[in-house]
Amino acid sequence: MPRPRQRLSVPSVSSDPKARVSITVNGEQVEREVSVRLLLSDFLRHELRLTGTHVGCEHGVCGACTVLIDGKAGRSCLTFAVQASGHEIRTIESLADEDGTLHPIQEAFQDCHALQCGYCTPGMIMNIVGLFESGEELDLTDEGIRLALSGNLCRCTGYQNIVAAVRKAADAMQAG
Amino acid sequence: MATRAFGSRIKRTIDPTLLRGEGAFVDDIPLANPLHAAFVRSPYARARITSIDVAAARAHPGVVAVYTGEDIGILDREMPLLIPHPSMTDARTQRPLAKDDVYYVGQTVVMVVAVDRYTAEDAAALVEVEYDARPVSIDIEDAVKPGAALVHDTHPGNVAAYFVQVSGKPDDVIPQAEHVTKIKVRVERSTAAPMECRAVAAQFDPVTGELTVWDGTQAPISVRGGLASIFGLDEDKVRVIAPDVGGGFGQKVLLFYPDELLVPMAAMQLGRPVKYIEDRRENFIGSSQERTQVHSIELYAKKTGEVIALRDSFLHDTGAFIPYGIAVAQVASTSIAGPYRIPNIWVEFTAVYTPTVPVTPYRGCGRPQSCFAIERAMDQLAEELGLDRFEVRRRNLIGIDQFPWTREGLLFADGLRVSLDSGQYQKALDLVTEKLAPADFAAEQRAALAEGRYLGLGLAFYVEGTGLGPYEGGHIKVHPITGKVYVNTGLTGQGQGHETVFGQIVADQLGVAVEDVILVEGDTRAFDWGVATFASRAAVVSGNAIHKAALLVRKQIIHAAANMLEASEDDIELRDGAAWIKGTGRKAPLAAIATATNPLRYAFNEAAKAATQFAPASRHDGPPLDEGQHPGLEATDYYSPACATWAYGVHGAIVEVDPDLCAVKIRKYVCIHDCGNMINPTIVEGQVLGGIAQGLGGAMYERIEYDPEGNPLNANFVDFLVPYATEVPHVEVLHLETPSPLNPLGVKGVGEAGCIAVGAVIASGIEDALAPLGAGKFRQTPITPSMIHAALEPH
Numbered sequence: 001m002p003r004p005r006q007r008l009s010v011p012s013v014s015s016d017p018k019a020r021v022s023i024t025v026n027g028e029q030v031e032r033e034v035s036v037r038l039l040l041s042d043f044l045r046h047e048l049r050l051t052g053t054h055v056g057c058e059h060g061v062c063g064a065c066t067v068l069i070d071g072k073a074g075r076s077c078l079t080f081a082v083q084a085s086g087h088e089i090r091t092i093e094s095l096a097d098e099d100g101t102l103h104p105i106q107e108a109f110q111d112c113h114a115l116q117c118g119y120c121t122p123g124m125i126m127n128i129v130g131l132f133e134s135g136e137e138l139d140l141t142d143e144g145i146r147l148a149l150s151g152n153l154c155r156c157t158g159y160q161n162i163v164a165a166v167r168k169a170a171d172a173m174q175a176g
Numbered sequence: 177m178a179t180r181a182f183g184s185r186i187k188r189t190i191d192p193t194l195l196r197g198e199g200a201f202v203d204d205i206p207l208a209n210p211l212h213a214a215f216v217r218s219p220y221a222r223a224r225i226t227s228i229d230v231a232a233a234r235a236h237p238g239v240v241a242v243y244t245g246e247d248i249g250i251l252d253r254e255m256p257l258l259i260p261h262p263s264m265t266d267a268r269t270q271r272p273l274a275k276d277d278v279y280y281v282g283q284t285v286v287m288v289v290a291v292d293r294y295t296a297e298d299a300a301a302l303v304e305v306e307y308d309a310r311p312v313s314i315d316i317e318d319a320v321k322p323g324a325a326l327v328h329d330t331h332p333g334n335v336a337a338y339f340v341q342v343s344g345k346p347d348d349v350i351p352q353a354e355h356v357t358k359i360k361v362r363v364e365r366s367t368a369a370p371m372e373c374r375a376v377a378a379q380f381d382p383v384t385g386e387l388t389v390w391d392g393t394q395a396p397i398s399v400r401g402g403l404a405s406i407f408g409l410d411e412d413k414v415r416v417i418a419p420d421v422g423g424g425f426g427q428k429v430l431l432f433y434p435d436e437l438l439v440p441m442a443a444m445q446l447g448r449p450v451k452y453i454e455d456r457r458e459n460f461i462g463s464s465q466e467r468t469q470v471h472s473i474e475l476y477a478k479k480t481g482e483v484i485a486l487r488d489s490f491l492h493d494t495g496a497f498i499p500y501g502i503a504v505a506q507v508a509s510t511s512i513a514g515p516y517r518i519p520n521i522w523v524e525f526t527a528v529y530t531p532t533v534p535v536t537p538y539r540g541c542g543r544p545q546s547c548f549a550i551e552r553a554m555d556q557l558a559e560e561l562g563l564d565r566f567e568v569r570r571r572n573l574i575g576i577d578q579f580p581w582t583r584e585g586l587l588f589a590d591g592l593r594v595s596l597d598s599g600q601y602q603k604a605l606d607l608v609t610e611k612l613a614p615a616d617f618a619a620e621q622r623a624a625l626a627e628g629r630y631l632g633l634g635l636a637f638y639v640e641g642t643g644l645g646p647y648e649g650g651h652i653k654v655h656p657i658t659g660k661v662y663v664n665t666g667l668t669g670q671g672q673g674h675e676t677v678f679g680q681i682v683a684d685q686l687g688v689a690v691e692d693v694i695l696v697e698g699d700t701r702a703f704d705w706g707v708a709t710f711a712s713r714a715a716v717v718s719g720n721a722i723h724k725a726a727l728l729v730r731k732q733i734i735h736a737a738a739n740m741l742e743a744s745e746d747d748i749e750l751r752d753g754a755a756w757i758k759g760t761g762r763k764a765p766l767a768a769i770a771t772a773t774n775p776l777r778y779a780f781n782e783a784a785k786a787a788t789q790f791a792p793a794s795r796h797d798g799p800p801l802d803e804g805q806h807p808g809l810e811a812t813d814y815y816s817p818a819c820a821t822w823a824y825g826v827h828g829a830i831v832e833v834d835p836d837l838c839a840v841k842i843r844k845y846v847c848i849h850d851c852g853n854m855i856n857p858t859i860v861e862g863q864v865l866g867g868i869a870q871g872l873g874g875a876m877y878e879r880i881e882y883d884p885e886g887n888p889l890n891a892n893f894v895d896f897l898v899p900y901a902t903e904v905p906h907v908e909v910l911h912l913e914t915p916s917p918l919n920p921l922g923v924k925g926v927g928e929a930g931c932i933a934v935g936a937v938i939a940s941g942i943e944d945a946l947a948p949l950g951a952g953k954f955r956q957t958p959i960t961p962s963m964i965h966a967a968l969e970p971h
Contacts, residue, residue, distance in 0.1 A: 006382070006447030007240070012209065014238035014295040037294060051204035052197015054422070056371045057456040061893035064371060092197035106195040110187055113858045116866060117671025118194030119201065119371040119422030146901040153893065155371050155423050156671050157862060158869035158930075159901040 021085040025050070026094035034081050041065045043081035044091060052092035052122045056153065063152030066123035066130075067091050073130035073151075092122035095129065105129060105169040114165035116156035124152045128166055132173060140167050181680040181690050182921075185858040188676045189691050199420040202375035202390045207449035210377065211240055213439055214296035214452075216286035216303045217461065218278035221314065221531040221886025222327065223307035225276060225285070232302040233288055238295035240446060242303070243287045243438065245275035251441055255432050256402065259501030263339035264527075268328050269499045270534065272434040278307070279327060279496035280531050281887055282461025284434045289442050289450060312531045312886045316468055316493045319530050327496055327529035336498045337527035341509055343585040343594075344520035346476075346485045353476035353484060357557040361955040363545045363935065365468040365493065365880040366873065368538045369898055370670070372422020373459040376435050377451035378443035387414050389440050392421045394429040395708030397666050400700045402431050403440060411704075418698035424670035425539040425870070427464050429710045430499060460891035465880055466504055466538035468493035471549035473512075475557050476520075481568040483557070485520035488512050488549060492527045492542075495534040502527055503589045504535065507641070508542030510586045510594050514550045515601045515637045515824050516572040521583065531886050537710065539870060541589075543640060543932045551636040551936035552955055555943070565635055565940070566609055573601040573637075580917075589711070590644040592819040598914045601637070604826045604848045607910055608635070611846040612828045624832075625948055631843070634829040634941025638932040641820035642851075642925025643716025643916075649705045650722030652682060652729045654809035656774055656783070659753055659767030661686055661693045665718040666706015668698030672863070672927065674714060677855040678722050681921070685726035686733065687750030688766065705814075712823070712925025715855060720815035720919045728811035733766065736773045736809070740764050766809075774807040775800030821916040823924040825849030827868075827933040831941035835949060835968055838961035840876065840942060842905040850912035852924035860926050861909050867930015869904045874931065875938040876958050877903065 016035035023030055025048060032047055039058075044050045044067070056064030058077045065077040068090040076089075095103040102110065105125050115121040131138065131148055138144070145163045154162065193199060230242040245252050255269045274285045286303050290296035313324040319334045327334055375392040387409060393399050393416075400416040403409070421428065435452040443450040454463065469492050476485040492505040502525075509523040558568040574581045574596060582595040612633060621631045651664040663682055667674065679693035696702040706718075730750065737755030738745040747758050754763040764772075771783040779785040789800060801807060830844040847864060854860045877897035881889040890896045915922030935957040942964065943954045952967040 006445060010211070010240050010446060010448060011238055011291055014291050016294065035292075035294065045203070049206065050197070051201075052199070054201070054372070055203075056373075057893045059456070059892060059894065062371065062456075092195075096192075096196045100192065100196065102192060102195060106192075109195055110191040113188065113862050115191060115194060115671075116673070116862055117371065117421065117423045118191075118199050119671075121194060122197045125195070142906065149901040151900075153371065153898055153900060155369055155425070155870070155898065156866045158865035158867075158907065159904050160865050160906060161862065163901065 019082050021081050023084050024088040026090055036082055038081045039077055040079040040081050040084050041076035044076060050091050050093050054119050054122060056120065062120070063127060064120050064123040066126045066152065068126055068130050071130065071133060073127045092126060095125070104172045108165040108169035108172060112161045112165035112168055114157060114161040120152060120154045124149065124154065124162065127152055132170070138170055140170055181683040182855055183853070184680065184856065186676060186680060186690050186856055188673045189679060190673070190675050201372055201420045201422055202377055202392045203451065203453045205377060205390050205419060207377060207379060207451065210449040210451050211289050211291060211446060212293040212296050212451055213435065213442065214288050214293060214300045215284045216300045216305065218274060218281055218283040218285055220278055220307050220309050221281050221312045222310045222325070223278050224310065225274060225278065226306040226308050228286065229304040230286060233299040236295070236299040236302055238291040239288060239299045240291065241289045241442065242299070243273065245271060245273040248273060248438065248441065250406065251437050255499060257501065258431065258499055259503055261337070261501050263502055264337040264498065266330055267336065267498050267501065270497045272437050280533055282533060284462065287438050289446065293453065314530060314532065314882050314884060314886050316491050316528050316530055317470060319528050320491060320526065327531050331529055334529040335526055336494050336529050337502050339502060340524040341586050342522050343583040346487060346520040346522040349485045349520045350476050354479045355477045355561060357475040357477065357553055357560055359553050359556050359955060360470065360472045361549050361552050362470045363467050363548050363957050365465055366538065366878040367460065367465040367880060368425035368427035369459070370423030370425055370427060373454040373456060374428060374433060374463055375453045376439045377449060378440040379449040380444040382447070385413050387440055387444065389416045391416055391418055391436060392428055393418050393431065394424045394668060394670060394710060395431055396668055396698055397700055397704055397706050398708055399431050399436060400704065406437060416700045418668035421668065421670040424709070426537040426541060426710060428670070429708055430464050430536045433463065456893060457891050460896065461533060461888055464536040465495065465533050466535050467545065467874065469508060469545040471545065473549045473553045475553050477557055479561065481557065481561050481563045481571045483516060483518045483572050486513055486518050488523045490525045492525050493530050493535060494527045495530060495532045497534040498527060499534060500536040504537050504542040506589045508546040510588050511543050511639060511641065512546045512550055513583065514547065515574060515639050517574050517581070518572065521586070532882060539867065539928050540931045541711070541928065543638065543928065544871065544874060544935055547636065547638045547932050548936045548957065551933070552939060555940050566605065566614060569637060570602065570605055573605065574599070576600050576602065588641055588820055590820065594641065595819055596639065596822040597916055597918050599822070599824050599850060600912055600914050601824065604824070604850065604912055607848045608826045608828045608846060611908065612830065617830065630833045630835060630945040630948065632831050632833065632941040632943065632945025634831060634937040634939070634944065636933040636936035636940060637824070637826045639822055639824045640712065640925070640929050640932060642712035642823050643817055643821045644711040644713050645717065645817045646707060647814050647816035648707060648718040648721050649703065649812060649814045650718060650725040651703050651812040652722070652725045652810065654729065654766055654770040656767060656770040656808060659765055659770065661688055663693055663695045663722060664703035665697050665722060666703050667709045667714050667718050669709065672714060673856070673859045677715060677859060678719065680855055681719055681723050682726045685730045688753050692753060712927035712929070715923050716821060716919060716925050717815055717817060719855065719923055720921050721813055723921055724813035724815060725811045728813060729809050732809050732811065733769055736769050737764050740769065740772055770809045773809055815919065817918065821852065821918045821924045823851040823926060823929055825929060825933070827937045829937050829941050831938065831945055833942055833945040833964065835946065838964035845905045845907045847907055848910045848912065849929055850914050851926040851929065852916040853913055853922040854911065855923065857911060863926045864909050864930040865907055867928060868907050868934055869899055871931035871934025872904060873899050874957055875935040879958050
């Protein structure tokens with residue numbers, strides 16, 4: 001087959017107005033010129049190549065895109081990058097040690113088989129990290145954990161092993 | 177000998193990568209300067225396109241190309257009918273971009289490619305399409321009535337397929353029945369709703385002429401075959417990679433979705449990588465769905481409750497097209513007698529076109545519907561004969577000594593016989609009886625009733641034909657440098673833990689740690705013989721193929737090690753990544769054996785020194801490799817099942833219904849299941865628990881709703897109610913392990929099992945709870961609060 005004829009002139013930028021953002025991501029300050037309507041999720045994923053934050057619904061319901069915004073769990077699919085300017089963002093990539101050693105929550109997820117496809121997992125874990133770091137007393141009954149997870153959809157696991165993982169992580173972290 | 181990996185609760189080897197956020201899903205693959213596609217979709221369920229104006233979209237800044245059906249050359253055609261069957265006449269499939277007519281809300285009409293998705297969507301909104309709307313009949317029962325609006329003018333009555341299957345001699349036996357139970361049941365439409373929507377990216381290399389497609393598909397090899405065929409490319413020049421995929425559940429096994437053809441086309445034409453990342457609304461209106469069936473089932477029984485014949489007639493909604501043939505309806509029809517002997521069966525179905533999203537298999541694939549029909553009918557039979565629900569089932573279950581139980585005359589979705597191969601159905605019933613303690617529960621139920629609380633017990637059996645052919649392969653190679661074992665198969669995973677369970681199979685045979693078995697699948701470059709991941713078949717079909725290949729490599733290792741260690745083959749054992757002379761400390765590491773079996777010229781390391789052609793031990797009396805011998809430790813083998821292997825199980829639940837709020841609380845949920853020998857019980861439980869959660873969605877929450885004009889009303893996660901952690905109860909899972917006699921590993925599939933029985937269990941439980949109030953019957957899922965309210969109305 002001959003080579004397909006390819007278009008010679010292909011535009012490379014949109015006409016969106018741009019703004020400068022300065023965001024602290026996983027402890028590092030980054031500055032970028034971005035479209036004013038760029039979502040924080042797309043900023044993290046495609047500008048910074050932090051693709052651990054996933055996008056499941058783009059309307060703030062499934063929780064897959066959850067990151068910590070100034071320490072609190074937030075939906076990066078409902079936040080514009082410009083809104084995050086001047087704020088501190090933490091993503092799933094910040095949790096494990098540099099040598100790859102898992103954070104206790106990540107470890108508990110593996111121990112309890114609390115993930116299958118792994119797509120909802122980073123958002124689920126960042127939600128839990130936010131909760132653990134909030135200083136609030138945690139209700140570690142089944143009901144309490146399920147309530148804490150009720151902003152994150154998972155289609156694979158049926159949640160039971162995630163409940164177990166949260167409890168195990170809480171125990172491990174309290175034991176220090 | 178170290179502990180056997182097969183059967184152990186080994187932690188998943190893929191997890192650390194996924195947990196660190198290092199998974200690579202399609203939209204995570206770094207591409208150089210990719211362009212993004214967005215679609216203009218039909219806002220009408222049925223209409224004629226009168227004009228399309230793309231001028232404004234083409235002129236929009238940042239837009240690279242706009243394609244209508246006129247602009248896509250060889251792709252302007254109906255897409256393939258994947259599974260032909262004589263029961264269909266002129267089966268209709270979709271065009272990548274609609275031409276002249278649209279058949280459902282969401283059908284792709286125009287594709288826009290732009291510098292980013294934001295711009296592509298802006299431009300899509302600038303496309304002007306004029307439609308001449310046509311009348312529609314949305315509901316399946318209306319669609320088959322005389323005078324109903326037609327989806328395709330070519331198909332009167334909207335009949336896409338009609339098929340009858342008969343086993344035994346129902347006509348002869350039916351007159352002997354002493355009792356007949358007839359009910360009608362309906363299961364509503366749902367959707368797989370994987371957390372990652374579908375995604376496809378493509379890149380064309382003009383130098384090598386190679387097209388690379390990253391596709392969140394369950395069937396990369398089939399996609400490769402289709403792309404090569406449709407584009408007229410050599411298969412060798414098309415590489416399809418299914419990277420990490422965020423759940424599939426059947427929705428990602430259809431080929432082709434329009435984007436899977438149009439994105440590669442655009443990448444070839446535009447000379448830039450192009451990607452299409454489906455959004456959630458598009459997943460609801462553009463990707464396959466399943467479930468709507470209406471069954472009229474009749475059980476012909478003796479007074480004892482023994483069912484001697486069954487008749488079932490059902491309507492199956494196939495949506496606007498029937499690209500996957502009759503598979504879903506065929507699975508439903510051949511599973512209709514469940515775990516019961518019922519030796520005489522007459523089952524017919526009509527597959528019906530409706531102007532809605534096309535229907536292809538979603539986890540369960542017709543089984544939840546037929547399970548709902550037979551199990552609701554068994555409950556009704558028990559009630560009419562004054563028998564206990566457990567007892568009526570006990571009298572009909574296939575006995576442990578009656579296997580294989582073949583339903584002569586029925587053909588499964590693989591075109592092969594329906595033969596239930598093994599099981600302990602009575603024991604499963606005993607276990608669920610023990611767990612639910614129905615006698616104690618009856619007392620509890622009475623006591624609760626006295627306090628004005630309504631408790632009910634739900635019960636349902638299921639069977640699942642799993643491990644369908646035609647075949648899969650396994651390729652194993654021991655790497656000479658690291659000694660690690662590389663395994664390839666033609667499947668791809670969406671979270672099932674293939675790397676771990678296939679690793680367990682290989683680890684036992686080759687005496688290596690599971691983490692030293694590296695699975696590479698989902699890439700046509702890695703292994704390109706095979707079919708796809710569907711029908712609960714990976715462990716059975718690829719598992720056994722890999723097992724067979726591992727036996728071959730084991731033999732090679734033992735042979736080579738015996739030579740190297742100057743020992744008899746019988747004295748060699750494989751463990752801890754080495755071959756040992758039994759009872760001694762003498763060993764040869766796998767890496768060294770792999771190196772030694774490969775005649776070398778260059779001595780790149782210590783092991784290689786001994787394997788060079790100049791080494792003292794090497795042969796000098798002929799070619800370094802004998803005729804027919806291949807270098808290294810490597811083998812490929814295949815497994816092709818003679819028919820499906822049948823898993824089964826029984827679920828039981830205790831529910832409490834609040835008749836004022838019409839709310840249902842699941843107090844207890846027990847699942848007894850049997851998928852033959854378990855490779856990894858933890859992973860099996862994960863599959864079962866996840867399936868039950870999806871089943872519960874279908875039982876109580878999930879229903880794709882259309883208004884009378886065919887507009888989807890709940891195409892988002894706010895209104896379509898996928899259960900959260902707060903809706904799913906704790907489930908107790910108990911295992912039985914009856915090996916399958918059909919394959920070397922004795923395994924059966926488990927992927928779909930969990931979801932099958934849940935609707936029937938919940939309906940059975942709610943009906944039991946509300947019986948004292950004289951409530952109506954529950955013969956439709958999902959059971960919503962409004963349905964409970966309606967059932968409690970005086971009738």
